[in-house]
Amino acid sequence: MSKAKTLDRTDRLILSVLQRDGRISNVDLAKKVALSPTPCLERVRRLEKAGYIKGYVALLDPNKLNADTQAFIQVSLANTSTRNLREFNQRMRELEEVVGCHMVAGGFDYLLQIRCADMQDYQRFLGEKLATIPLIAQTHTYVVIEEVKSETAISLDYIDR
DSSP states (O other): OOSGGGOOHHHHHHHHHHHHOTTOOHHHHHHHTTOOHHHHHHHHHHHHHTTSOOOOOOOOOTTTTTOOEEEEEEEEESOOOHHHHHHHHHHHHHOTTEEEEEEOSSSSSEEEEEEESSHHHHHHIIIIIGGGOTTEEEEEEEEOSOOOOOOOOOOGGGGGO
16 A cells, blocks of 8 residues: 555545544444444554554644634745754744644745734744744744634545546
8 A cells, every 4th residue: 555546445435534533433433434343443554554544633622722823924044955944844843832834935935833822922932932043034924813724634535636
């Protein structure tokens, strides 16, 4: 199962169900995908071993955890040497407010997604953490007013493309 195209209909169905409910029991999963429990569990283990399933998580409500404010920050580095890119990547991994960090092509180098309590917390993050990284030449922030869509599930329609 080295390529996604080797997934059959049942594998895809298993992945689809698990993306929506990672806590489903194997018995219930087996019923949903029309298998008996033992072959279903074997398929799930095979999908895990092959790396299609990276792990299982609980999705938390940021509003209940005082992480209501979300922002996207464009970051331009002063120098994009391999050494600087690696250092920046490591620094982003260490910042708890950063929930997403993507190197991008275009008019800037990185797009960060952060979560914090409020605008004062964002200002603290910017001034005390992000601005202290000497690799950064410039940032532009876009504060989220309303989250219209936020999905964790990946469409399995891409497999056949």
